[in-house]
Amino acid sequence: MSFKLNDKDLSIIALIQENSKLTANQIAKKINTPITTVFAKIKRMEELGVIKQYRTILSPEKLNLTTTAFILAVVSYENKPNRTNLTQRDVAEEIAKLSEVQEVHIITGDWDLLIKLRAENVNTIGKFVVDKLRRINGLQKTLTCMVFETIKETTTLSIISKNSA
Numbered sequence: 001m002s003f004k005l006n007d008k009d010l011s012i013i014a015l016i017q018e019n020s021k022l023t024a025n026q027i028a029k030k031i032n033t034p035i036t037t038v039f040a041k042i043k044r045m046e047e048l049g050v051i052k053q054y055r056t057i058l059s060p061e062k063l064n065l066t067t068t069a070f071i072l073a074v075v076s077y078e079n080k081p082n083r084t085n086l087t088q089r090d091v092a093e094e095i096a097k098l099s100e101v102q103e104v105h106i107i108t109g110d111w112d113l114l115i116k117l118r119a120e121n122v123n124t125i126g127k128f129v130v131d132k133l134r135r136i137n138g139l140q141k142t143l144t145c146m147v148f149e150t151i152k153e154t155t156t157l158s159i160i161s162k163n164s165a
Contacts, residue, residue, distance in 0.1 A: 003048060008033060010159050012041055013050070017156045020054040057155060065118040068147035069125045071133065072111040076140035086138035088112045094136050100128050111143070122146060 005013070011031045015022055024042060028035040045051045060066060075091045088106045092113055096104045103116040115133075119125045129144055 005050070008037070009041055009045065009050075012038060013045070013159055016042070016051065016054075017159075055155075060118050064120055067119050067121050067125060068150065069117055069119070070145045070147070071115040071117070071129065072143040072145070073113040073115060073133075074110075074140040074142075075112040075138055091136060091138040094138075095133065098128075098132055100132070 008031065012027055015027050015030060022030075024039040025035050027033075027042075028038040031038070042051065060068075073091075073095075075086065075088050077085060092104045092106055095101055095113065095115060100117045100119060101115055102118060103114075105114040106112065107114050117125065117128065119128065125144065125146070129142060133139065133142060
């Protein structure tokens with residue numbers, strides 16, 4: 001369901017993305033709007049699914065998860081005897097169940113899936129790929145890309161107000 005966001009909605013979303021711990025009263029003061037209006041707008045955006053949930057963003061470094069990898073994967077579409085054909089979605093959903101996996105995307109091109117995970121070190125990622133990922137039924141091959149340095153990583157979506165466009 002799609003609906004139009006006005007400048008107040010966009011201002012509220014921008015503030016919540018920056019700090020989801022802000023109270024409706026704090027947001028109201030920042031955007032010079034009655035608290036009841038802010039509360040109603042937030043509630044409406046939650047009900048419509050614009051605001052999906054509130055989360056804490058953890059520091060991987062502080063948790064000793066300093067190694068990031070992106071893994072490209074190909075799904076096998078061969079019809080093997082006594083097995084049903086698996087789809088990209090079937091395989092992606094199985095991979096998504098693994099706790100180490102942060103993201104799984106169905107993609108286009110020579111590869112079918114893009115997987116992101118964090119771990120303590122390269123050895124841990126290697127063990128994950130060999131002992132867990134490659135055991136997933138329907139996975140044909142993988143290519144692991146280790147991250148040397150992250151320049152930008154965010155959960156924030158770019159929201160442009162009508163007045164600033």
